[in-house]
Amino acid sequence: MMELDGVVELGRRRRKFRKPLLTRPLRTLPTIFECPHCGARAVSVDIRKNERNEQGLVHAIIRCGNCGLYAEMWVPEIYHPVDVYSKFLDAYLEGRIEYKFVKEEKKVSLEELASGESIDANREGGERAEEEAEEW
Numbered sequence: 410m411m412e413l414d415g416v417v418e419l420g421r422r423r424r425k426f427r428k429p430l431l432t433r434p435l436r437t438l439p440t441i442f443e444c445p446h447c448g449a450r451a452v453s454v455d456i457r458k459n460e461r462n463e464q465g466l467v468h469a470i471i472r473c474g475n476c477g478l479y480a481e482m483w484v485p486e487i488y489h490p491v492d493v494y495s496k497f498l499d500a501y502l503e504g505r506i507e508y509k510f511v512k513e514e515k516k517v518s519l520e521e522l523a524s525g526e527s528i529d530a531n532r533e534g535g536e537r538a539e540e541e542a543e544e545w
């Protein structure tokens with residue numbers, strides 16, 4: 410049923426005001442951003458509000474899940490990820506920030522210790538050389 414002019418519903422129950430659009434109470438701020446290095450939409454910003462410096466700034470980690478770009482910043486506590494990102498982007502483009510590339514492979518240590526078993530010990534049949542010959 411269509412409300413052409415909002416008149417249709419008046420017959421049933423009188424409302425003080427037309428129902429406001431409640432589908433999105435607050436606009437969700439983005440937390441994933443485009444990477445200035447590789448262009449992938451894979452940059453996440455981690456604001457660590459419990460890590461604070463003498464100036465009252467909090468520690469923010471900027472990281473690309475695609476190319477491994479990694480940078481750290483100190484930002485005001487009120488910053489949202491999008492603020493951190495735009496500040497990072499400026500600094501990055503102007504060469505004012507140090508960054509490095511952190512590869513995912515490095516995450517072995519703690520997780521392996523926690524699991525207590527080495528899963529890799531049992532791996533077999535990893536040879537797929539035959540596929541090369543079959544594709545013509």
Ligand SMILES: [Zn+2]
Nearest residue numbers: 444447473476
């Ligand atoms: Zn990237």
